Amino acid sequence: xxxxxxxxxxxxxxxxxxxxxxxxxxxxxxxxxxxxxxxxxxxxxxxxxxxxxxxxxxxxxxxxxxxxxxxxxxxxxxxxxxxxxxxxxxxxxxxxxxxxxxxxxxxxxxxxxxxxxxxxxxxxxxxxxxxxxxxxxxxxxxxxxxxxxxxxxxxxxxxxxxxxxxxxxxxxxxxxxxxxxxxxxxxxxxxxxxxxxxxxxxxxxxxxxxxxxxxxxxxxxxxxxxxxxxxxxxxxxxxxxxxxxxxxxxxxxxxxxxx
Numbered sequence: 001x002x003x004x005x006x007x008x009x010x011x012x013x014x015x016x017x018x019x020x021x022x023x024x025x026x027x028x029x030x031x032x033x034x035x036x037x038x039x040x041x042x043x044x045x046x047x048x049x050x051x052x053x054x055x056x057x058x059x060x061x062x063x064x065x066x067x068x069x070x071x072x073x074x075x076x077x078x079x080x081x082x083x084x085x086x087x088x089x090x091x092x093x094x095x096x097x098x099x100x101x102x103x104x105x106x107x108x109x110x111x112x113x114x115x116x117x118x119x120x121x122x123x124x125x126x127x128x129x130x131x132x133x134x135x136x137x138x139x140x141x142x143x144x145x146x147x148x149x150x151x152x153x154x155x156x157x158x159x160x161x162x163x164x165x166x167x168x169x170x171x172x173x174x175x176x177x178x179x180x181x182x183x184x185x186x187x188x189x190x191x192x193x194x195x196x197x198x199x200x201x202x203x204x205x206x207x208x209x210x211x212x213x214x215x216x217x218x219x220x221x222x223x224x225x226x227x228x229x230x231x232x233x234x235x236x237x238x239x240x241x242x243x244x245x246x247x248x249x250x251x252x253x254x255x256x257x258x259x
Contacts, residue, residue, distance in 0.1 A: 005248035008052035009257040019167030028259035041235035045223040050215040072104035081109040090214035092244040093196030106166040144240035161189035207254035212247035
């Protein structure tokens, strides 16, 4: 059985959402292991880690990204943020999963995906998940045809109440400066994640519940011939972040962060 990769501890006080991960709850929250190459699982040239907290209102995710040249250009919401260096978060339910991308300018890209074998009548149900949604389109993976079959992506879907914040430790887009890196804080309200809820994923989670949540970083420059340019907490074995069964297992604990 796959072991959980990260524990989400319950925080009594919501973190300050300024991108710095400086609140006491973040200082005490355990960091993940160092990200590895998305395809090979091999070591990466720079450090990247994640941390997770939660309370009755929201799921909180932090990223810490080592990067000597912090760069970003895209500023329009739902622009193709993966064309910049970015961090990416995926949260999976049984039949749907959510994707969030953020660059160092705090530009956000979001999509909600639903597997076509879910058996739901897309002529009914929430307007944002109807088959006639103006930005609903088939999706069959990036570079990997998933054995479960095709999905429908609902582009233009915004997670209600989402908050993201970025802090750059250095000087953005200035090649004359050697930066330390950048960090990201994310708050995803459980009310907004209700679209993923099911028997295995009640909201808010219970002590001991397990969710599949993926944490990744994508870089526009590759550091070596062996570097795929995609780094993640768990490898997927293919050049595709959309493989939910490879997402790490995150266990929710009602205990406070131990640090």
